[in-house]
Structure formats: structure tokens, C-alpha cells
Amino acid sequence: MQVELARKYGFCFGVKRAISIAEKCGDAQTFGPLIHNQKEIDRLSRDFSVSTVESFDHLDTNKPIIIRTHGIQKSDLQNLQNKDANIIDATCPFVTKPQMICEEMSKEGYRVVIFGDKEHPEVKGVMSYSHNKPIVILSIEELSELKLGQKIALVSQTTRKIENFLEIASYLISKFSEVRVFNTICNATFENQEAAHELSKKSDIMIIVGGKNSSNTKQLLRICKNNCAQSYLIEDENEIESSWFEGKKRCGVSAGASTPKWIIDKVVAKISDY
């Protein structure tokens, strides 16, 4: 099997930074999973004693508490601060940015529209910084709540597609006299998507390596499926089925922004053997 890696794939700046912070800190807890990849979280726990804590009740305030890459809600952060915890912030700066925009714009009287999934931890964090009720949407239809005459500020979940963001921006601009548009989409996600799109056009089969609950990994899968029907999302090499590769020549490989290089290497090695 001829295997080709996408021109850009895997870890983004924010994830590399968070892992580096966790490794340097050691013997600590992360509040919620540090990144969206269980294998890497297991490695940090095993090799650096960095464990994941899901609720306040289980926190050990004698150990440093690392804030995950996707950020947490403002009230949770304030609770941690009230406990005098040793807080180490590994929130990706590209996530801190929409949080700050949301806070600032709502203070200035703008109604904040967040393009994103309201169940995603990143979006929950961003929402929590608004001083008025933010509107979180995935489609134009959900914008009916907005009242004419409002000043609108628009931000995006970092992992969304720019085309969809522009559709929403255009709709708002055509209806409202002032729309302050903050393009908070992360370039890394976009570059991985572009590269996966290109590669999937010339591949017989595409393997996307990443966490199954990772928004950007699922989006890579969707993009690849448009060009290559035989596209699969796997968390590691153990999920690979040899039958997928029957009669195929060219296998493309991409990986989500939270997927460590060591897992991708194992996947490539296994596929190359077919």
C-alpha cells in the first residue's frame, strides 16, 4: 500500500503548548480532559503523573490544576480561584481570544452571536464570558431570536468552517446596521482541512486518526468523504481492518489537531505493511 500523509495534519499550536505545559509541570491535575485524545491523556498520566479530574469534589488543592486547551467556564475558573488553587492556564490563546471578545463586546452592549456547537466545552467556556445572553447557533435559521436595531458581535468556535461562518456573517450584515465580525477560526484547523481535502481527491482510501469526540477530527472525516467514499475515522492502529484496503492502491492519512505524532506513526507503519 502506498501511504501519503497530508501536507498538514495533527497537533496544532495550542495542543502542543498544553502538552508541553503539562509535561513541564508534572504531578498535577487537569480540570476536564486536557485535549480531546484519550491515548495522549493516558500517556501524560502514566509518564508525568498528570491526572484528569472531572468535578470540584475530586480536586486535590495541594496539587497544581491545569486548565485544559478548550478552556473552562468563567464561574468554574472563579471557583478555582476562590479555593486558592495553584492554577496553570493551558487554555489555547486562540480560545482565550473569543472568550475575551465575548466579555468585552457584551460589556459594550453588543449582542454576541457565537457560531458553534453549544454542547462543546470550548463554546460553553466562551458563552460563559458574556454579560448578556449570547446566541449560539449552527445555522441561520436559529437567528430568529435577534431583534432589529441591536448591535451584533459575531465570533466563531475555533474549529468551524470559514464558508459557513461567512454565510452567517453575510446574513447578519444584510439585516443589521452594525456587525462586528471577529474571525476566531483557527488557521491550523483550516490548513489541516485544506490538506486533507487535497489528499482525499487523489486517494482510494483515507484514514483519519483522532478522537471520536473531537469536533475537528469529525470535520476532517466529513471533508474527506466528499471526495473519497472510503474514509475512516480511527483512534489508533488497532481499529484498522485489513478488508478496507482490498483492491486499493493509494491510502491518504490525516489526523485531528489533538492526535499525537506517535499514534500517527504506528498507523502509517501498519498500513504500509499491507
Add this chain to the structure above:
Amino acid sequence: MQVELARKYGFCFGVKRAISIAEKCGDAQTFGPLIHNQKEIDRLSRDFSVSTVESFDHLDTNKPIIIRTHGIQKSDLQNLQNKDANIIDATCPFVTKPQMICEEMSKEGYRVVIFGDKEHPEVKGVMSYSHNKPIVILSIEELSELKLGQKIALVSQTTRKIENFLEIASYLISKFSEVRVFNTICNATFENQEAAHELSKKSDIMIIVGGKNSSNTKQLLRICKNNCAQSYLIEDENEIESSWFEGKKRCGVSAGASTPKWIIDKVVAKISDY
């Protein structure tokens, strides 16, 4: 000949307001043509002694000076103020708005992008309010001067098409982290355009009445030509040629935002006679 007027046509709010101001004032001068329609300017001169002055040298500072609907440049306004002239502002409030936005945004450090024709008096006026050099464009290609990292504020000439404005907004949003979009397109223009578009689809011939140097009248002509090849722009009933109507049944009529009702009435009367 069956004649149908567009659902919306002719004078907009700003033009009605400016004419009413000029009529009430009387015995005055306008600095530049009050509106883009010579016939109406002639009527104001004849019936209300409101003359048009094109340069400072010809101003009579003993008479009130009316600022035209399209606005003037900030330096010209300051010159008039320095002369202690009795200034009566008939600038359309929808034009004052982008002027104020341009001033405010450039003060706050935004680079102002104006979607419009840099030779149009309205745009020249808006440009003059910027504290830094504004970028005036009609197409995305002209945006190459912008530097990454700049905060961008986007406004539009009031008579532009929303579709083109949205294209430029989308381009800027995809390239810059913050774009403050002010939709300064006037609804009146848009409603006249929509109505002309609808009417031109069911007409054998379209007559657009308006000033030949009026941007919004020329745009009406372009829109109608897309649906009805036999579309003509005339300034008054004297330009009508009977040969245009040979073999035609349904004539649609629309008029630019600066076209007075009394001219349109004469046009409709003449066509109805065929």
C-alpha cells in the same frame, strides 16, 4: 400601450427632505447640485430662487448656503464655517452616517475601507472624514494595499448593491481577525431596485427616468437590462422615441431616487398615448 409603474420608484427620503429644506428656505445657494437631477434644480431656481454654486469664489455669504444631499468634504464644510456663512445642512442622514463612522473608526485606529466610486461626491465626502488614508474600492482586487494585522472597518456608498458589499465583507473577514462591518446601503435604493427587477421581468420595454450622472439611476438601468433588453434611460419625456414601442405591449416605468414625480407623470402620460 399598457404602462405599469414599479411598486417603488423615484424620490427617496433624503431627496424629499433636501427639496423640502430648499423650498422652505428660498433665496439661497446650494454648494454643488442639491440632488442629481437638473430639471428639479432648474425648478428650484425658477420657483424658489435657490441657485447652485460650484466654487467658493462665487459664493454670496449674505445668503444661506444649503449643503447638498450627497454631502460635501469636511474641509469645504470647515471653509464655509470659517466664512461665518449661514449653513443649512440638507445632507441625507443616511450619508451623514458613513461620514461619522469613517471619522470615528479612523480615530479608533481602524483602517477604513469604503465600498464605492472614489469619483462620486458622496464618497469624496465620506473619505474626507477619515483620520488616516481610507481605501476606496469597487472590487476585491483593489484591496491589495491592506496590511495583515490591521483592524478593518467597512462602510458602503449608500447606492451600492448588497450582494457586492457582502462579497467584499466576506473577503475581508476571511483575511483579517476583526472586521467591523457597517451596512450603510440605503434601503430605498434597494427597494427601488427590487421593484424594478420584478417589473422588468414581465415588461416588453422598460423606461428608467433619471439623471444620466446619477449612480442609482444607472444601476436601475443595468438591473432592468438583465431581464429586458429594451431598457432605456431618459431624463424626461422629450427623449422618448416612438420607434422603441413598435410591437411592444407592456411598458414598465421606474425612476431614480432623485427623479421628481412631475417628470415621471409626464413620461407616463406620453407613453400611455402610444
